[in-house]
Amino acid sequence: MIPVQGFSGKTVAVLGLGRSGLAAVAALQAGGAEVVVWDDSPDAETKAADAGVTLTNLTKHGSFKDIATLITSPGIPHLYPEPHPVIARALAEGCPVDNDIGLFFRSFATSEWDEFDSIPKVIAVTGSNGKSTTSALIHHILEHAGRPAQLAGNIGRGVLDLDEAHDGEVIVLELSSYQTDLARALTPDVAVFTNLSPDHLDRHAGLGGYFAAKRRLFAEGGPDRAVIGVDEMEGRYIANQLSEGPSDDRVIRVSAGQKIDGIGWSVFARKGFLSEYRKWRQVGSIDLRAISGLPGVHNHQNACAAYAACRALGIGPRVIEAALISFKGLPHRSQLIAEKVGVRYVNDSKATNVDAAAKALAAFSKVRWICGGLEKEGGLDALLPAPTVVKAYVIGREAAAFAMKLKGLNVEVCGDMATAVAKAGAEAEAGDTVLLAPAAASFDQYDNFERRGDDFAACVAELAD
Template sequence: MIPVRGFEGKTVAVFGLGRTGLTAARALVAGGAHVALWDENPASQDAARAEGFKVVDLRSADWSHFAALMLSPGVPLTHPQPHWTVKMARDAGVEILGDIELFARTVNAAPPHKRPKIIAITGTNGKSTTTALIGHLCASAGRDTRVGGNIGTGVLGLDDMHGGAVYVLELSSYQLDLTSSLKADATVLLNISPDHLDRHGGMDGYIAAKRRIFLNQGKGDTAIIGVDDPWCQQICTEITAANRRTIWPISAGKAMGRGVYALQGVLYDATGDRVTEMADLLRARSLPGRHNWQNACAAYAAATAIGIPAQDAVEGLLTFPGLAHRMETVGTLGRVRFVNDSKATNADAARQAMSSYPKFYWIAGGVAKAGGISELADLFPRVAKAYLIGEASLAFGQTLEGKAPIRHCASLEIATAAAYSDALDSGEDAIVLLSPACASFDQFSDFEARGEAFRAAVEGLGKIGAKAG
């Protein structure tokens, strides 16, 4: 745990008692603060009380007693409208912070010899894979590495800092909205495509939130920016013009005179005086497809930016084991391979997996994002058949009508069995791909639960096959 500094003897209100909120509460208390916790879910209140925390109904509390409000990132800050806690905090002049900001202030208050290296990663797609990949590269090179933030362990639940540690942090747009003083040694912005627009009031607000990751970078820091989409390309141009830091563009599709890029699966380093061929990414079994080549470029750039030797970084790319729910093979039955890409919660993310296979049996659906799957029309010829689930089933069926065979399924388990049956009947090597292009909240608590349900359905098919055999 990282004890939070700066609130000794003061009371901090904490709203939202999920993983982030409770972890922050523990860290605040460890640093000498008092906390007043609240959540509208009675079960979450009970969990806090079981740990000995004081649960206070913030709706009737005296906010003048609070030094700050620690807000969980899932709670609306500005859109569609500010949460009632946000309104009460602002009315009382109480500062609103997130857990990443608490971490940042604690790092900033530490003496120089105790300050760790920090690598911060954001982007619409690929940030979890890239975060895990950078963590793997740093750990493989012998660094004391802690990976967390929006992935795995909440940042304040990671081991306490020291001067030799490296913190590799995935940051969502929600977390960045609550962060103002984070200063990372290497900052990665992978890509931007429309997502979470309702929470940011539109595309401009979403881009502004992502851009906050660069707020405090200066001389000696490295900004690593994908330039394969127009929004990030513009940000790269503007930051380069400001000329306050080292900037390394990354690309998975074009050669550049500066930065790190991949062409046809070969990674090139152009951060020095010459372009050097560094790695054949086709040998990296857990990094298939062009989108993963961008992730690899970003990870290589970030690792070398903090001093990891280039060859150690290359070795890490080739030994990365992959990440659950991101193009993860969860089973093979006969000639049918099952790929779990449950993390694809929007169409742009689904495109990454769909582009990696010439033909596949596609399980899709859930709570659709704006635009649905219409932007994937160029990939519909690859769909051998689509098995549609959840709220989006009807709308997705209308989009796919006449372009690919479809079947509406009442559950993920039924869809998995139906896809397997059709793939088996094809008599060919086949891919059953769960890449929903949707949020999961209509049927599952999160994308991880959805991915685990798919894994269980595949395992169930295997048991049935074993009995039949």
Template sequence: MIPATGFAKRTVAVFGLGKSGLSTVRALEAGGAKVVAWDDGEAKRKEAAAAGVTLEDLTTRGWSDIAAFVLSPGVPLTHPEPHPTVKLAQAAGVEVIGDVELFHRSVRALAPSGRIVAVTGTNGKSTTTALIGHMVKRCGGDAQVGGNIGRPVLELDMPTASTVYVIEVSSYQIDLAPGLAPDVAILLNVTPDHIDRHGTIENYAAIKARLFSHQGAGDTAVIGVDDAYSSDICTRVSAARAQKVVPVSIGKALGHGVYAIDGQLYDSTGTQTQKAGELTSLRTLAGAHNWQNAAVAYAAGRALGYPREKIIASFESFPGLAHRMEIVGEQDGVRYVNDSKATNADAASKALATYNNIYWIIGGKSKEGGIETLVDYFPRLRRAYLIGAASDEFARTLEGKVDYVRSQTLDRAVEAAANDAEKGVGELRVVLLSPACASFDQFNNFEERGEAFRAGVLKHLSAKGRASA
């Protein structure tokens, strides 16, 4: 654990008592603060009380003694309307921050030499964060990986001389981290998402851009430039000349930056362009979207001072990320891919662009726009299996374009898709869970949905007397 410094003997309010909220309470108390906490959910309050957390209803108590307010990133800060506790804090002149801000302040106070790599973007940030963490370890560093992936940031270990903190940060977390200044800041891409929480795509992009606003000389900004919003951010950050900027592209050569063309990775950050490595052979980083993940990870590795050869070698041993194009089995020409983390159409497009002969399991709680943007990938599909609340909406989009069945539940979809794929012949066939939806209609989260898919695949293979790959 990293003690949250700066509030010893002062009162700090915490709202939201999920995993990160409880870790925030513990870190603040470890730093000597007095913590008062609350959650709108009775179950969360009971869990916190059982853990010894001091509970006070922050909507009814006074705020005059509160030094800071730490808000869970899942609670509205601005849109569609600030949570009542946010309004009370702002009226009392109390700063509203999140656990990532506490983490940053504490690391800088306790270990100024500790390095922080922060990764954001609409899609790909979890894979990239995990890949960079793996790279740091393979290059001899002490990688501490967390944030919006895995462990809450304040539960990461205290730094050693070789510690590199690799943290995934969402737009919600950046919004609550006004002082965050990573040594290496990464923006992969910006596409429409979370508009309900930020109001407009322009506001969403502006919040992503804040990741670079406090960087200075000696820091590095790695920015994907293949979408208009990110490209514009790169132009503005470069013009400010505060930090080193490394643009990254997949598909176009850059005069300065890192880019990949046809799976070949090139480094043009020096005086001459050099071929850095081969990406097409990386089984756990298949597809152009993963080449972008690898390219920005490469740029981060170079910024951290790692040799080119060690970086590329680390990619070859990367095991992949659970629930993100995760290969959970392969038998008799059928590959089973768990892409449960694809909770919107843009994320699902990455898997659809990677494979042909797809038996696509899709559905859940639909997001704005549905799957209309995926029409160009429909020729890659053999059949679609609709589950969850979005079934009617998606059936209308698929009608007349793709053969589909209404499986309703994931277990039935897995069995039907597996049986259909096994009847095929010839080149690789892929049973793909890439829902393009949130999971909340039938599952608690995308992880639970992915585990259910994995269990269904293993059950199917076991019933036929075969071992999974």
């Protein structure tokens, strides 16, 4: 646990008693704070009692008179489409609002670090797609290189659940826009931006607000090194703002499709080969094509970002290459579930938006595509014409409406996962890939994308070999 500093003897309010909220309660108490909480769920009283804190209605006038700060969970809206009533009350009464990420950055460093030979580092990863794989890949490379490391944030453990840092340790954090948007402290040593595509637009009042939330990690944090994906204009904009010129190697530009050799430091992948250029000459190269845990151009971008972040810490190219080869990938992200009679079954349930699904489709040839769910803003046109798709099998409560938007494709409305997997499996031929890449949220039929991916895997297991 990371005891929270700066609130000893003060009262702090926590909104939301999910994973991050409960961790915040414990970490604040460990730092000497008096904690009160509010949660909207029916079992809030039980949760509060189990955590040893007082459930307090914080929506009333004057609720924040004696409260030093309000800590909110990332899933709770704090501005758009409208703030939660407790947050609205805190804003009205001038109480600072923060989250567990802000608490982590203000509390991670301690006086004990004065005795360390090597100061701990923090790598923070954000972006629309690939941040989970990139974060896990960085962590995997660090462990392979023998560097002590912990992985947390939007993946794995909550940030305040981390163990206190060891000498020379590296903390890898995956940060969502919900987390970067509100944190009052953001000070990573290395910050990574993978890419940007429309997502969570309701929470950020459009694409501009969504980008601004991501950009805060770089504008507010002032990292020593920034790894920036520049395949979109937003990434090029961030890189330009952080750099003092072409020779400034504090910014490492990353691409999954273009050669970048006219600047101080770059890492890019073309035709399956990763190249590192520094001071206008190539200093490293890796063949990514045969690495089974990193299929497709989108995963090559993830590999470039992870490679660059680890090179910024001084890890050698050959060490990184060996780690990439041994990486098995993450569940629900281009995960090979099975191969039956020459047909591969791949679970990419995490492809919850159009851009992620398009990249997943491009990673395979002859795809039998299982898609559908709770459609996000922006429509499906960016997926088309989807030349690798042999046939689409649409699931979800609004499967018929979703299917109608897949113009030009051979489409069958299936409704549920079991039907879609059974039909795709029966029609697939050797060399085909049955791919779950929904291009939609899961909440119409599942609690989360993990449950959806697990259902896909269970249905595949029922198919005959």
